[in-house]
Amino acid sequence: MNKPVSPDQFITDEDGPLYAPRKKVYPQGVSGRFRSIKWRLMAVCLGVYYLLPFVRWNRGLGAPDQAVLIDFPNRRFYFFFIELWPQEIYYFTGLLVLAALALFLMNALGGRIWCGYLCPQTVWTDLFYAVERLVEGDRRAQIKADAGPMTAKRAGRRMLKHAIWLMIAWWTGGAWVLYFADAPTLVRDLATFQAPAIAYVWIAILTASTYLLAGYMREQVCVYMCPWPRIQAALTDEWALNVTYKYDRGEPRCSVKKAFDIRALGEKAGDCIDCNQCVAACPTGIDIRDGAQLDCIQCGLCIDACDAVMTKVSRKTRLIGYDNDINVQRRIAGKEEIFKPVRARTVVYAGLITVVCAVMLYALMSRTLLDVNVLHDRNPIAVRLSDGATHNGYTLRFLNKRGFDRVIAIDVDGPAEAKLHVIGADSVTPDRPMIVLGRDTTTELRVLVTAPFDERAEKSVPVTFRITDIGLGEVASATDHFVLP
């Protein structure tokens, strides 16, 4: 077993150990503008996540009435008015492209907005920290308790904290499975232990991952596991606003009293009083005054911490704020601050987002709810009949994406005088076969196309199957080839 090594035995310069043990972070609770934004966003994000499965959406008789449902057994995805089939998975590709572009745009405008406010890792970790502070006290109380002996009171509090954490984690896993089945029914089944085993397994998996990721791994996920900080660093530019310590104003750091003395002598004293409140509030345990760094998730809590102190010592707030290095340099040079939210990068990202949105919207609007695919028989490809005529066999597959049955007519357009024969579904109108397509399903049909003997006929001609919904007039077609033996 690894023996704990006392800190003075560590040499922390370049020759130090490759793997440092994690230093536990005790972020101090703060209040202020960014904290309240974070509370609100947390409420929205968690509210949507936990409650969305219970939103109902009427799709007519026989169809599920859950607004958002991923129906694996029936291979359907329902999202309010949209119902997608597995072969339409490319809409999700579009959604992912959109998500990536939105991330880039956010980054170009205000740095790691996603990391600081919206990422599930941040939202749940933030919630777990809040629980920790509520039960075990704020930063100072926790550090003191951890340094001291384990008392019954401390053990009790710790157990209470873990119980609440596990409850939140369990609820997270519970909400997850509700997206895959009818939520009210599943809740009842879960409560009466009649739900399928897989539901319990997934709740257990997500309970464990939430508990571990938000309770234990926390900022290490952002610092060591997540690829986005690395990509983000490559995608940013000098105009992007990031949570920045304005060192032009802050340096040199000195206490309020000392600053008073220095300023009395007419020399420059910085506004930073070196109170370390920004460090205490940081959920990743860094010092923002060291400049932009990979570990910073830009949650803005140091801004709130610093603003509170600045207000207390009657100095201008926003010593830490959304800013960039260009403005720091301009202020040093005595020039006006400038902000450029509209620049080539943001315009291109916004343009791309608009284009992808438009393409997706168009694809969604023009998507067909009736479709047909054709597969030519492979063996035999063509059959000579006794009167010299030829027939080819095809398998037609019809897709009816509407929530009701409908009748379609099949027409064939191919070799001269071609006749269509539907196996097992000869209707009363033999010249124009009609069949019933079941609601929200596919129907497979074997058909034969027969062409009379014709000396001049080409070896292979295109053949088109055109289907028409008798009621709605919707059409679809599929093309293959008609070949001679």
Added chain:
Amino acid sequence: MSEHNEFDHVSGRSTTGHEWDGIKELNTPLPRWWVLTFYATIIWAIGYWVVYPAWPLVSGYTTGLFHYSTRASVATDLTDLEKLRGEKMAVLGNASLANIEKDPALLALARARGKTVFADNCAPCHGSGGAGAKGFPNLNDDDWLWGGSLDQIMQTIQFGARSGHAKTHEGQMLAFGRDGILKKDEIVTVANYVRSLSGLSIAPKFDATAGKKLFTENCTSCHGDNGKGNPELGAPNLTDQIWLYGSDEETLVETITNGRAGVMPAWVGRLDPVTVKALAVYVHSLGGGK
């Protein structure tokens, strides 16, 4: 060796006391989680021995508490499959042939079953798609030696042709040449006459009158006055475009000289009645069924 242990100030760890050519080895213990995981796998392995088959014995092996066996689980799966199929097949068994074709669900079921059975039993002669070969009829076309209705197809599958079964189709194409019924030049004449029936080209010196006479005397009893054939006897229609053995003069001469008697086995004892039914529907649905 422990007296040689030293504390290394750079890494903050002690050495193991091992030293080779002045190089000392740091004591780098395994992480606690790794060791615990390792112990857990050992415990797991012991548990595995207890509940699953593990150790070979002189004859046999330790079966474990679960008595698990892959062979038994395959057998169970097969039994379950048979049971599942049995339920569905019973529905097929109770429906009439005509009704199966009218009901899309039953048709799909019969076609699925028929397709597998066809591939296992019929494809060696008739081809995987039923396209046939020389001497083995194409089942996709509309030319049927023994009739192409659902009932006739089922009859043929059950009892075969010249299979030796009591109810099999019987019918003989005589060996007119080998048995000395017709002379060589007469056979050529008849062959050319038969070719003329379906509009095929004929030899230049062909005597149509003689041909017709020979045909009427020898062939019409089975193939009919106008050569349209007779499904009762398995006599093919000689006026159409489909030839089981070939329509060129040489092949026809051979056919008339030596006769033909293709054999199809009876499947009645080898396939269960419902499977035969499914097979009949499948063959009928290939496209040539009447």
